[in-house]
Amino acid sequence: MTGPEKGLPSSSDKQEGRKQSSGVEALEKRLARYGNAAARQRNNLGYLAQLLDAGRHSTPDMLNPVWPDVFKYVLDDELKALKAKLENCGEWLQFRRYKETGSTHLYRASLCRIDLLCPLCAIQRGAKHLRNYKTKFEVIRMGYPRLIPVLLTLTIKNGFDLQERIDHLFRSVEKIKGKRRNAKSGGRCQSEFSKIAGAVGSYEISYSEKHGWHPHLHIVVFLTDWIDQKALSEEWLAITGDSKIVDVRLIDETNLTKSLNEIFKYALKFHSLTPAQAFECYLVLKNRKKLFSLGVMRGVQMPKSNTMEGLEDEAYDELQYWFRDGKYKPSSPAAKKLHGGDD
Ligand SMILES: [Zn+2]
Numbered sequence: 001m002t003g004p005e006k007g008l009p010s011s012s013d014k015q016e017g018r019k020q021s022s023g024v025e026a027l028e029k030r031l032a033r034y035g036n037a038a039a040r041q042r043n044n045l046g047y048l049a050q051l052l053d054a055g056r057h058s059t060p061d062m063l064n065p066v067w068p069d070v071f072k073y074v075l076d077d078e079l080k081a082l083k084a085k086l087e088n089c090g091e092w093l094q095f096r097r098y099k100e101t102g103s104t105h106l107y108r109a110s111l112c113r114i115d116l117l118c119p120l121c122a123i124q125r126g127a128k129h130l131r132n133y134k135t136k137f138e139v140i141r142m143g144y145p146r147l148i149p150v151l152l153t154l155t156i157k158n159g160f161d162l163q164e165r166i167d168h169l170f171r172s173v174e175k176i177k178g179k180r181r182n183a184k185s186g187g188r189c190q191s192e193f194s195k196i197a198g199a200v201g202s203y204e205i206s207y208s209e210k211h212g213w214h215p216h217l218h219i220v221v222f223l224t225d226w227i228d229q230k231a232l233s234e235e236w237l238a239i240t241g242d243s244k245i246v247d248v249r250l251i252d253e254t255n256l257t258k259s260l261n262e263i264f265k266y267a268l269k270f271h272s273l274t275p276a277q278a279f280e281c282y283l284v285l286k287n288r289k290k291l292f293s294l295g296v297m298r299g300v301q302m303p304k305s306n307t308m309e310g311l312e313d314e315a316y317d318e319l320q321y322w323f324r325d326g327k328y329k330p331s332s333p334a335a336k337k338l339h340g341g342d343d
Helices: 012-054 069-073 076-087 119-143 162-184 229-240 253-264 275-285 307-312 333-338
Strands: 092-098 104-109 148-155 196-208 212-223 246-250 291-295 316-324 327-330
Touching: 012 076, 012 092, 012 104, 012 119, 012 275, 012 316, 012 327, 119 196, 119 212, 119 253, 148 253, 162 196, 162 212, 162 229, 162 275, 162 291, 196 253, 196 275, 212 253, 229 246, 316 333, 327 333
Parallel strands: none
Antiparallel strands: 092 104, 092 316, 148 212, 148 246, 196 212, 196 291, 316 327
16 A cells, blocks of 8 residues: 655655555555465365365264264265366466556456355455445435444354354344334334445354354444444344344544445455365355345446546556465566566
């Protein structure tokens, strides 16, 4: 990230040089992040290969000491197909780096798009949603200036049975929707949730040895009136029967990207999961929607983006990288030249 220019005025050459080098630095950081994600994906892939090789029904304990029920229903064909997709993911990345501005875009890549098992694809998915919903947020903000934008977090009590906890989470979301509908159609149901004019939310799951699975919801919400946190907590407890921890805070609009990133970053905290646990998450969540939206967040008329049109005429370098020895290394001449090496 580049910070604002500070200090003595420098010549435009110097400024240009700094911009160029910070652009390269940012790209290198990005490649390192992608490299770590791809390496983690390879761990998950290794686990799938192990499952197939070992014949998991005969020796489950070897691979997963706590063998959740959900594993019983995986077919070898599904495993094989998954493995094939993951094997081809992230082998190479191709960027376009625009000469005039130095801005760099991931232009092409071989991606599996199984973001519950692949941190690299989870990053791409998060970035895409962030771009889309940031624009939607801004459109709503302008269209409904009186609504209050907040970040709402609803947590589900920890537990060791992932399937049960996830079912519980999604059932609770359905109850919230029902309460809103009831209040909107003039029902008697008094609800803090009826102050929600619009929302987009997603789940996040982490794991700890001591407390088990920890699912929670992060939701960007536009409120008609400020929520009473205590009342909300009581209501959430009434809905869930076991969970009362909620958090409401005003969205920091001076750093909207950071605030919204809370919603659209990884659904899974991959670093807290073993490959067996990541696979369990995949099995439990693969047919679940990852995002849900309500009210004014639905059907927003998006302004036509002119970003790509603007860039089309600009000259660019094509940068290509291979995933080798656990990281992304330059493979095209322009990429090698940019990073000042030929490895
Ligand atoms: Zn992938």
